[in-house]
Amino acid sequence: xxxxxxxxxxxxxxxxxxxxxxxxxxxxxxxxxxxxxxxxxxxxxxxxxxxxxxxxxxxxxxxxxxxxxxxxxxxxxxxxxxxxxxxxxxxxxxxxxxxxxxxxxxxxxxxxxxxxxxxxxxxxxxxxxxxxxxxxxxxxxxxxxxxxxxxxxxxxxxxxxxxxxxxxxxxxxxxxxxxxxxxxxxxxxxxxxxxxxxxxxxxxxxxxxxxxxxxxxxxxxxxxxxxxxxxxxxxxxxxxxxxxxxxxxxxxxxxxxxxxxxxxxxxxxxxxxxxxxxxxxxxxxxxxxxxxxxxxxxxxxxxxxxxxxxxxxxxxxxxxxxxxxxxxxxxxxxxxxxxxxxxxxxxxxxxxxxxxxxxxxxxxxxxxxxxxxxxxxxxxxxxxxxxxxxxxxxxxxxxxxxxxxxxxxxxxxxxxxxxxxxxxxxxxxxxxxxxxxxxxxxxxxxxxxxxxxxxxxxxxxxxxxxxxxxxxxxxxxxxxxxxxxxxxxxxxxxxxxxxxxxxxxxxxxxxxxxxxxxxxxxxxxxxxxxxxxxxxxxxxxxxxxxxxxxxxxxxxxxxxxxxxxxxxxxxxx
Ligand code: ATP
Ligand code: MG
Numbered sequence: 001x002x003x004x005x006x007x008x009x010x011x012x013x014x015x016x017x018x019x020x021x022x023x024x025x026x027x028x029x030x031x032x033x034x035x036x037x038x039x040x041x042x043x044x045x046x047x048x049x050x051x052x053x054x055x056x057x058x059x060x061x062x063x064x065x066x067x068x069x070x071x072x073x074x075x076x077x078x079x080x081x082x083x084x085x086x087x088x089x090x091x092x093x094x095x096x097x098x099x100x101x102x103x104x105x106x107x108x109x110x111x112x113x114x115x116x117x118x119x120x121x122x123x124x125x126x127x128x129x130x131x132x133x134x135x136x137x138x139x140x141x142x143x144x145x146x147x148x149x150x151x152x153x154x155x156x157x158x159x160x161x162x163x164x165x166x167x168x169x170x171x172x173x174x175x176x177x178x179x180x181x182x183x184x185x186x187x188x189x190x191x192x193x194x195x196x197x198x199x200x201x202x203x204x205x206x207x208x209x210x211x212x213x214x215x216x217x218x219x220x221x222x223x224x225x226x227x228x229x230x231x232x233x234x235x236x237x238x239x240x241x242x243x244x245x246x247x248x249x250x251x252x253x254x255x256x257x258x259x260x261x262x263x264x265x266x267x268x269x270x271x272x273x274x275x276x277x278x279x280x281x282x283x284x285x286x287x288x289x290x291x292x293x294x295x296x297x298x299x300x301x302x303x304x305x306x307x308x309x310x311x312x313x314x315x316x317x318x319x320x321x322x323x324x325x326x327x328x329x330x331x332x333x334x335x336x337x338x339x340x341x342x343x344x345x346x347x348x349x350x351x352x353x354x355x356x357x358x359x360x361x362x363x364x365x366x367x368x369x370x371x372x373x374x375x376x377x378x379x380x381x382x383x384x385x386x387x388x389x390x391x392x393x394x395x396x397x398x399x400x401x402x403x404x405x406x407x408x409x410x411x412x413x414x415x416x417x418x419x420x421x422x423x424x425x426x427x428x429x430x431x432x433x434x435x436x437x438x439x440x441x442x443x444x445x446x447x448x449x450x451x452x453x454x455x456x457x458x459x460x461x462x463x464x465x466x467x468x469x470x471x472x473x474x475x476x477x478x479x480x481x482x483x484x485x486x487x488x489x490x491x492x493x494x495x496x497x498x499x500x501x502x503x504x505x506x507x508x509x510x511x512x513x514x515x516x517x518x519x520x521x522x523x524x525x526x527x528x529x530x531x532x533x534x535x536x537x538x539x540x541x542x543x544x545x546x547x548x549x550x551x552x553x554x555x556x557x558x559x560x561x562x563x564x565x566x567x568x569x570x571x572x573x
Contacts, residue, residue, distance in 0.1 A: 017067045020332035022273050026242060030068055035241045038070030043077040046088035048287030049302040049309045050095045053278040058096060059327035061244055062104035073109035073238050075117040079230045081214035095310040099320050119234045120216045126225045126233050129263055130188055130206055134169045138262050139206060141172040142189045153202045156195030176209055179222045183209050192258060200255045232256040235270040243270045246277040275332045281497040282341045283308045284506050305557050306493040306514050317534060317544025317559030322351035342567060348560050356536040357385050360475045361522040363487060365404035372454045373401040381431045397523050399432055402479040404521045409474040410451060412440060419472035427472040434459040434470050475538050482521035485554040489516040529554050
């Protein structure tokens, strides 16, 4: 079997680099030679699998590194020991590698040849930075309870512990580190402005006590830096130039700058830029809620093909090129909004149309017997692998007297303008003959069991006398040669465009038809389907081989239908 063509499939990678306000800033900095090298980072917290929102961030950060000859670090932002796990570290690495392979992998910054950066590797340095802030009189140990702290911050009131001496703060912080105090009894706080209009500057927490093992540092620490403290310092330590995050961090930026500027650091400081996060219709995008779907077994796992996770999307059969094309297409802005999931689906169809091998398969079979075709005869017919790609070539498919066609392609009482098969009517079998339905055979219960037809043996496609035309063409599979395959028909996971509208529980609008499993009759070449290849079952949808396949027993995932059935339903087309 021929392998898939990559020529057409690389369209997305060949697309011109996008332009947006962040890239404009980076371009300006390159012109000014402001930094020795452009250095971005992608900093996921390993507390779940990456989703398509992260894909947008990956494409932005790695895209910038790629376009401006820079580097993008993959950094595990692992400052919260209780929620994080190596399973997530490994899945994140796999997902990032998959998404950037052959595109920006030369720009991937790693700690070692295969290991990403970990914020937790900087705990010693971050601790030293905290000590430096204390020595400068810019941080203090606070003994208020978490509730009191919240209350005081809300009211803009100074902590009664704010004026502790440097010596006392150093002593207490050292003892916090040594494990002398229980969780929640003390914190280290920055000393900034107690009643600042920006709540993040109201003496924010820098360190808290957590007697918990960490997936990466083990039992070494019982105090852990807060995200805001660890993040800017990790950026600095990695010599990041452009620290790009989503809009909700805009209000944290003064704190980001305050910490770095308070430390009198010798090298250039990273700067934070914010862009609008991706929200997609018919999708939820919070790791916590996606985890609920997994733990409550509403899906089969993080990589269930209905999940908006990168691993789910990949398993469904979407290519990295399609995801990158989508990310480039939606662009980068400062305005939060909801992107229609149809935009993603369009990008997937465009990509698969260019690369997918065409195959004949019948999802809901009904038997056709060609009464005038010789029993025992097999003809090999030539079928085109990809009309979008001449280099994809052709293949042979066997044709015999007994075939399967799609149940939907026959109507005993046809509606108006039904150009498929009907009693007494004619239709062309793709790559083959025109057939006419002579008789409908039913069982005792009145169900149709077989259609008896005749073939016009002078009408063969490509034959000398093939000019005769009929309105409909349908697909088919030779019954004797058909390969049974499990086919998983996936649809959107939610029935509502805004699953969480007005605070409703997203689990109440799960689509009960998001997965249907059937056994399809496939042309024999699909026995040799490969996981890398993509297939279009003609007239039906795009499919990819699932990892659950075993030799001789293929399992196919429907990646996406050929047309947007949801738009039709909503009256959009
Ligand atoms: P979630 O809310 O799903 O838990 P998160 O923001 O907490 O997401 P992180 O692991 O901290 O997840 O995210 C890593 C990076 O990905 C961050 O820089 C974050 O800004 C970015 N990111 C997360 N969600 C989105 C999104 N929906 N669109 C674009 N970027 C995102
Ligand atoms: Mg986060």
